[in-house]
Amino acid sequence: MSEENAKTENVNLIEVSISDDKRQGFIKLEKQEEGNTVFTKEALLTALAEKQIEHGIIDSAVQKLAQRPIFNIRIKVAEATAPVDGKDGVVKLFVKKDADYKPEYSEDETVDYKNLDYFQMAQKGQVLCEIEKETAGIAGKDLYGQPIPAYKGRKPQVPAGKNTSLNEDESKLMADCDGIIKFVSTINIDEMMHIRSNIDFSTGNINFPGDVTIDGDVSSGFSVKAGGNLIIKGVVEDAVIESAGNLVIAKGIYGGTAGEVTAGKDLRCNYIENASLNVKGDITVDYIIDGKITCDGNIHLSGSKELVIGGEIKLRGELVARNIGNEREYPTVIRILGEKAVDQAELDRLELKKEEAKLQLEENKAKEAQINGLLLTQEKNSILNRNHKSSGMEQVKTLKKQIDRQFMLLKKELEEIDNAIGYVKNQGIVNYFGSVSVKRKLYQGTRIYFGDMLFSFEVDSLEHCKIYWDQDDIVNGMM
Numbered sequence: 001m002s003e004e005n006a007k008t009e010n011v012n013l014i015e016v017s018i019s020d021d022k023r024q025g026f027i028k029l030e031k032q033e034e035g036n037t038v039f040t041k042e043a044l045l046t047a048l049a050e051k052q053i054e055h056g057i058i059d060s061a062v063q064k065l066a067q068r069p070i071f072n073i074r075i076k077v078a079e080a081t082a083p084v085d086g087k088d089g090v091v092k093l094f095v096k097k098d099a100d101y102k103p104e105y106s107e108d109e110t111v112d113y114k115n116l117d118y119f120q121m122a123q124k125g126q127v128l129c130e131i132e133k134e135t136a137g138i139a140g141k142d143l144y145g146q147p148i149p150a151y152k153g154r155k156p157q158v159p160a161g162k163n164t165s166l167n168e169d170e171s172k173l174m175a176d177c178d179g180i181i182k183f184v185s186t187i188n189i190d191e192m193m194h195i196r197s198n199i200d201f202s203t204g205n206i207n208f209p210g211d212v213t214i215d216g217d218v219s220s221g222f223s224v225k226a227g228g229n230l231i232i233k234g235v236v237e238d239a240v241i242e243s244a245g246n247l248v249i250a251k252g253i254y255g256g257t258a259g260e261v262t263a264g265k266d267l268r269c270n271y272i273e274n275a276s277l278n279v280k281g282d283i284t285v286d287y288i289i290d291g292k293i294t295c296d297g298n299i300h301l302s303g304s305k306e307l308v309i310g311g312e313i314k315l316r317g318e319l320v321a322r323n324i325g326n327e328r329e330y331p332t333v334i335r336i337l338g339e340k341a342v343d344q345a346e347l348d349r350l351e352l353k354k355e356e357a358k359l360q361l362e363e364n365k366a367k368e369a370q371i372n373g374l375l376l377t378q379e380k381n382s383i384l385n386r387n388h389k390s391s392g393m394e395q396v397k398t399l400k401k402q403i404d405r406q407f408m409l410l411k412k413e414l415e416e417i418d419n420a421i422g423y424v425k426n427q428g429i430v431n432y433f434g435s436v437s438v439k440r441k442l443y444q445g446t447r448i449y450f451g452d453m454l455f456s457f458e459v460d461s462l463e464h465c466k467i468y469w470d471q472d473d474i475v476n477g478m479m
Contacts, residue, residue, distance in 0.1 A: 013029060013030040013031070013032065013037060013039075014027060014028075014029060014039065014043065014044060014047040015027070015028040015029075015030065016047050016048060016050070016051045016053070017074065018051065018053070018143060021142075022080065022142040022143055022144065022146075023079065023080035023082070023142060023143070023148075024076055024078065024079055024080070024143075025048065025051075025053050025056070025057075025076070025077055025078030025079070025143050026074040026075060026076055026077065026078075027044060027047065027048070027062075027065060027074070027075055027077050028072065028073065028074045028075070029065070029069050029070065029071050029072070029075075030071060030072065031069075031071045031072075037069065037071075038069070039065070039066050039069055040066055041062055041063055041066040043066075044062050044065060044066055044077070045057070045062060048062075048077070048078065052144055053078050053143045053144070054143070054144065054145050055078075055080065055081070055141050055142070055143055055144070055145045056078045056079045056080045056081060056141070056142075056143050057077065057078045058076070058077050058078060058079060061075065061076065061077045062077050065077065078143055080140060080141060080142045080143050080148065081140045081141045081148075082140045082148070083137060083138060083139050083140035083148045083149060083150035083151075084137055084138040084140075084150055085137045085150050085151040085152075085153070086134055086135040086136050086137035086150060086151060086152045086153035087132075087134060087135045087153045088134055088153040088154045088156070089131065089132060089133050089134040089153060089154060089155050089156025090131075090132040090156055091129050091130070091131055091132075091156045091157065091158060091159070092129055092130045092131075092132070093128075093129045093159075094127060094128060094129055094130075095120055095122075095128055095129070095181050095183055095187060096120065096183065097183045097184065098182060098183055098184055099184075101120055120180065120181035120183070121178075121179075121180060121181070121213075122175040122177075122178065122179055122180070122181050122189050123175065123178055124175055124176065124177050124178050125174060125175065126174065126175040127172050127173070127174060128164060128172075128173045128174065128175055128181075128187050129158075129159065129172070129173045129187070130171060130172055131156055131158055131166075131170060131171050131172065131173065132156070132171075133155075133156065133170070133171075134152065134153030134154055134155050134156065135152075135153050136150070136152050136153075137150030137151055137152055137153070138150055158173060159173070159183070159185065159186045159187045160173055160186060160187070161186035161187045161188035161189075162188040162189060162190075163175065163176045163177050163179060163188065163189035163190075163191065164176060164187055164188070164189060173187065175189050176189065177189055177191050178191070178192055178194060179191045179192045179210075179211065180192055180211045180228070180229060190210055190211050190228060191210050191211070192210060192211040192212065192213055192228075193206070193208045193210065193211070193212045193213070193226075194212075194213045194215075195212070195213070195214045195215065195216075196215045196216075197215065197216050198214075198216035198217045198218070198219055198234065199214060199216070199217070199218040199219060199222045199224055199239070200219040200222065204222075205222055205223045205224070205225075206223070206224045206225065206226075207223075207224075207225045208225070208226055208227065209227035209228075210226070210227055210228045211226060211228035211229045211230070211231075211245070212224065212226040212228070212229075212230050212231070212243075213230075213231040213233075214230075214231065214232045214233060214234070215233050215234075216233065216234045217232075217234035217235045217236070217237065217251075218232060218234070218235075218236045218237070218239040218241065219237065219239065220237050220238040220239060220256060220259075221238065221239065221258070222239050222240075223239060223240035223241070223242075224239070224240075224241050224242070225240075225241075225242040225243075226242070226243045226244065226245070227244050228243070228244060228245045229243060229245040229246045229247070229248075229265075230243035230245070230246075230247050230248070231248045231250075232247075232248070232249045232250065233250045233251075234250065234251055235249075235251045235252055235253075235254065236249055236252070236253045236254070236259070236261065237254045237256060237259070238254065238255060238256025238257065238258055238259040239259050240258070240259065240260050240261075241253075241259075241260070241261045241262065242261075242262045243262070243263050243264060243265075244264040244265075245263075245264055245265050246263070246265045246266045246267075246268075246281070247261070247263040247265075247266070247267045247268070247269075247279075248267075248268045248269070249267075249268070249269035249270070250269070250270065251269070251270050251271075252269055252270040252271035252272065252273070253269055253271070253272050253273065253275045253277070254273045254274060254275065255272075255273065255274045255275025255276055255291075255292075256274065259275055259276065260275075260276045260277075260278075261275060261276070261277045261278070261279075262277070262278045262279075263277075263278075263279045263280065263281065264280050264281075265280060265281040266279070266281035266282045266283070266284070266297070267279045267281070267282075267283045267284070267285075268283075268284045268285070269284075269285050270285065270286050270303070271285060271286055271287050271288070271289075272285055272287075272288045272289070272291045272293070273288075273289045273290065273291070274289065274290045274291070274311075275291055275292070275293075276291075276292045276293075277291065277292070277293045277294070277295075278293075278294045279293070279294070279295045279296070279297070280296050280297070281296070281297045282295070282297035282298045282299070282300065282317070283295050283297070283298070283299045283300070284300050284302055285299070285300075285301060285302075285303075286301065286302065286303025286304060286305050286306065287301065287303065287305040287306065287307045287308070287309075288301070288307075288308045288309070288311065288313070289309050289310055289311070290309070290310040290311040291308075291310075291311040291312075291313065292311055292312055293311070293312070293313045293314065293315070294314045294315070295313070295314070295315040295316070295317070296315075296316050296317075297315070297316065297317045298315070298317035298318045298319070298320075299313065299315055299317070299318075299319045299320070300318075300320050301319075301320060301321040301322065305322070306321050306322035306323070306439070307321060307322060307323040307324070308321050308323075308324045308325075308332060308334075309324075309325060309326055309330055309332060310330050310331065310332055311332065311333070312333040312334075312335070313333070313334045313335070314335045314337055315334075315335075315336065315337065315434055316336070316337045316339070316433065316434050317433070317434050318434055318435045318436075318437060319334060319434070319435070319436045319437065320437045320439070321437075321438060321439070322438070322439045322440050323438065323439075323440050323441050323442075323443070324436070324438055324441075324442050324443065324446050325441075325442065325443030325444070325445050325446040325461075326443055326445075327443060327460075328445075329443060329444045329445030330445055331445055331447070332443075332445060332446045332447070333446075333447050333449070334436055334446065334447070334448045334449070335448075335449045336432050336434040336435070336436070336448070336449065336450045336451075336469065337432075337434065338430040338431060338432045338450070338451050339430070339431055339432075339433065350417055350420050350421050351421070353417055354414065354417045354418070354421070357410055357413050357414050357417060358414065360410055361407070361410045361411070361414070364403060364406055364407050364410060365407075367403050368400070368403050368404070368407065371399055371400045371403060372400075430451060431469070432450045432451070432468075432469035433469075434468075434469075435466055435467060435468035435469075436448055436466070436467040436468075437465075437466045437467075437479050438462065438463075438464070438465050438466075438479065439464065439479065440463060440464070441461045441462070441463055442457075442461060442462040442463075442465055442467075443460070443461045444457075444459075444460055444461065448467050448474075450469050450474055453474060455467050455474045455476070457476070462476070464478060464479045465477065465478065465479055466478065466479045
């Protein structure tokens with residue numbers, strides 16, 4: 001028998017297996033004990049068909065296995081079409097969140113007063129973000145021809161807020177108006193009044209409930225009031241300025257005789273001269289000359305001069321300057337405002353007791369009115385029946401006396417509670433958390449007060465010092 005006749009074909013020697021996830025198919029060949037064992041491509045395909053494998057057959061792998069059999073090893077000959085999961089939607093922002101947005105500083109870390117990008121501004125039609133929508137994905141197919149589902153991408157979280165809208169295909173979020181961007185979790189555009197000139201006789205005084213931007217100066221004798229943030233790109237001269245929010249004055253403030261500036265939050269400007277200010281937040285400025293200032297926050301001098309000369313400054317936070325005063329000992333007063341620490345628990349207890357006493361007093365008044373009504377009725381009955389005295393008259397009068405007595409006791413108790421509350425408040429300890437830091441020189445003529453206590457020094461000037469309160473005394477430390 002020739003070698004070719006010795007070769008046999010045996011489908012029983014073909015073992016087909018499938019992975020648990022039905023995504024891979026394998027063939028394992030066994031060898032006969034005698035003769036040469038051969039397999040045809042058709043036999044291998046038939047074995048796969050008998051296992052109902054109809055999709056994902058790797059033709060080249062089957063062909064190669066038929067030509068060069070490999071025995072007793074599982075060979076992959078079929079693979080399912082994997083699903084393509086959808087992509088999550090993506091939002092590409094072109095604006096920053098409020099917490100991430102900071103005013104611009106120059107290379108030497110000083111504030112650039114000419115740069116007015118202190119707030120993020122928006123123009124009508126401006127693209128705030130681009131939106132790439134989620135995709136559905138493409139289903140796969142297992143070895144049996146059954147679909148393998150694909151995961152759909154997650155929808156993007158579009159930060160649409162007030163005065164914003166999507167374009168027609170919802171791929172862009174647009175600003176619906178000019179305004180200031182406020183971005184915490186959603187993008188909101190606060191409408192803004194934009195005046196592209198000076199505030200003078202051509203405009204009159206301004207009183208607007210939202211944000212205001214003025215491209216020019218505010219002339220002497222005029223006023224600007226903003227219910228939000230206020231940006232003035234020029235000079236404020238002897239004018240009344242009020243902003244409920246932040247205030248930016250690009251050039252500076254000259255107070256004159258009637259000018260007054262009030263900011264509900266922070267103030268940022270180039271200079272302050274002969275001006276009266278009340279600022280609830282922080283002040284950032286290059287120099288202050290003869291300013292009358294009350295500030296609940298910090299005052300940071302930043303710029304080419306960084307000096308304070310003359311005037312009186314009251315603040316609760318830290319004042320940082322390069323120089324304070326001058327060689328001519330020009331009078332300059334700085335007062336650090338204290339904060340009284342009271343026994344809040346005792347204060348709350350007394351306030352609660354006061355409310356309870358007031359409630360009892362109101363109830364007492366209601367009873368008194370009711371008794372007075374009964375007395376009036378009894379007196380009318382006595383007049384109609386002159387020969388018959390009402391038996392309840394005396395009882396009502398007795399009750400009235402009791403209520404009157406209780407009324408007087410309650411009033412006295414309220415007075416005592418008010419006196420106790422006043423005592424607790426007055427007994428509080430005053431703490432001073434503010435300080436004065438000088439990078440170069442603090443000159444004589446400068447008076448720094450912590451309450452009634454004055455910081456004094458004998459030399460002409462102090463250098464690189466920090467004046468602060470510690471353990472009921474003023475300390476001169478090094479900066």
